[in-house]
Amino acid sequence: MLVTDASLHVVRLPLVHRFQTSSHAKDYLEHVLVRLVDESGAVGWGEIASPSHPYYSSETVDTCLLIAERYLLPAVIGQRWEHPAQVPELWSRVRGHQFAKAGVDMAAWVLWAEHTGVPLASALGGTRGEVVAGVSLGIEASVDALLDEVRRQVEAGYPRVKLKIAPGWDVEPVRAVRAEFGELLLHVDANGAYGEASDELRTLRALDEFGLTMIEQPFAPRNLVAHAALQRDIATPVCLDESIDTVDDLRTAIALDAGRVVNIKVSRMGGLGTAVAAHDLAAEHGLPVWCGGMHEFGIGRAANVALSSLPGFTLPSDVSASAKYYERDIIRPPVVADAGVVTVPTGAGLGHDVDVEYLASATINRVTVGSQ
Ligand code: OSB
Ligand code: MG
Numbered sequence: 001m002l003v004t005d006a007s008l009h010v011v012r013l014p015l016v017h018r019f020q021t022s023s024h025a026k027d028y029l030e031h032v033l034v035r036l037v038d039e040s041g042a043v044g045w046g047e048i049a050s051p052s053h054p055y056y057s058s059e060t061v062d063t064c065l066l067i068a069e070r071y072l073l074p075a076v077i078g079q080r081w082e083h084p085a086q087v088p089e090l091w092s093r094v095r096g097h098q099f100a101k102a103g104v105d106m107a108a109w110v111l112w113a114e115h116t117g118v119p120l121a122s123a124l125g126g127t128r129g130e131v132v133a134g135v136s137l138g139i140e141a142s143v144d145a146l147l148d149e150v151r152r153q154v155e156a157g158y159p160r161v162k163l164k165i166a167p168g169w170d171v172e173p174v175r176a177v178r179a180e181f182g183e184l185l186l187h188v189d190a191n192g193a194y195g196e197a198s199d200e201l202r203t204l205r206a207l208d209e210f211g212l213t214m215i216e217q218p219f220a221p222r223n224l225v226a227h228a229a230l231q232r233d234i235a236t237p238v239c240l241d242e243s244i245d246t247v248d249d250l251r252t253a254i255a256l257d258a259g260r261v262v263n264i265k266v267s268r269m270g271g272l273g274t275a276v277a278a279h280d281l282a283a284e285h286g287l288p289v290w291c292g293g294m295h296e297f298g299i300g301r302a303a304n305v306a307l308s309s310l311p312g313f314t315l316p317s318d319v320s321a322s323a324k325y326y327e328r329d330i331i332r333p334p335v336v337a338d339a340g341v342v343t344v345p346t347g348a349g350l351g352h353d354v355d356v357e358y359l360a361s362a363t364i365n366r367v368t369v370g371s372q
Contacts, residue, residue: 001112002080005037005370006073008065011362013297013326017149019138020164023055023191030061031297033330033359034068034107036076037370044111045354047300048103049267056191056294057099057242057268064100065367072097072104073369084108084123085273098245098270105271106303114349119306121344121351124276126309129344133337134160134316135324136189136293139169143176150177150184153324157339160185160213160316166193171206178210185316189216192242196226205234213315214239214261227258237261241292245269247277254285261315263292266303275307283312293318298331302350305335309344316340330359 014028032048048064075091087108113123135153140146150161165188194200204218214237219226221242231238237260244250245268253259262282266275282289291308308317319342322334331352345351
């Protein structure tokens with residue numbers, strides 16, 4: 001394939017429910033959509049799902065736009081490739097910037113899968129026709145408000161709920177949710193908000209008694225040693241998210257036994273090819289994985305569904321229906337979940353159409369890169 005033209009579209013969608021994590025709160029999200037056009041005029045879309053602020057990773061919408069425009073797209077345009085796994089080699093000199101890379105990589109996979117006539121899931125090695133979705137709930141104003149939200153999601157059929165925690169919002173909400181929902185698959189995600197002071201370690205150890213499926217990213221991303229020490233102390237699996245940007249990070253985490261579950265996020269790992277490689281490595285070591293989300297719009301969400309169809313994704317993924325986040329999504333049909341189960345599309349490529357008219361109306365900035 002030969003990409004001749006590309007554009008970057010900053011799209012803003014309002015969230016149906018305000019989302020608060022240990023670091024920030026959001027009412028709307030802006031993601032950068034990547035449109036690649038090949039010499040025959042075929043189009044492939046990808047999504048850069050970076051948050052606007054550098055609180056989850058060091059990237060932002062602005063840095064992604066800059067890196068994609070100045071380095072990634074110029075590296076791809078005019079270069080012939082046979083398979084999307086070759087595309088990251090074109091920008092191998094660019095260090096880091098995983099979110100920006102992930103969106104361009106995804107567009108290349110979608111372009112190739114559509115051109116070749118295979119579903120994205122099969123192109124990635126997916127084997128499952130359905131994937132199980134879980135929901136991720138932010139920090140709420142009160143325990144009662146959280147219980148209402150959990151009830152709403154359980155009634156919608158989701159079999160797994162993840163709760164964001166932070167110092168001061170941890171044991172009490174978890175105890176309350178566990179008391180009302182004894183059987184629910186429940187896990188917590190701290191986004192690195194805990195330190196190694198003895199009171200914070202005590203709190204994390206106290207979470208061991210609630211039968212959680214995992215405690216996700218309690219400590220700072222590079223602090224693998226603290227994760228390994230906590231994992232030695234508790235029976236609940238520690239899950240790594242922000243700590244794993246590359247397959248090498250995963251090898252290090254496995255060597256240190258720093259976690260017994262891996263959250264594989266396409267965005268954080270720089271693309272679909274790396275996510276598949278991480279899945280394969282985890283499977284070799286018997287580590288269960290699940291696909292994490294970044295509140296993706298439909299394009300990134302559909303790619304997460306495709307990835308989650310690989311056999312090692314044995315835990316529910318963050319691929320809840322578009323409607324949990326957005327009144328109207330930019331793909332048709334939107335991603336839908338039936339009793340917490342999402343059907344993997346069987347059509348070529350993404351398996352959804354991009355709603356270009358709605359996308360245009362929600363676009364706040366557009367940059368063109370290419371030969372014309
Ligand atoms: O840590 O998984 C996270 C959203 C933004 C930043 C970090 C995270 C999240 C989520 C989103 O939990 C879950 C989803 O997309 O459904
Ligand atoms: Mg997380």
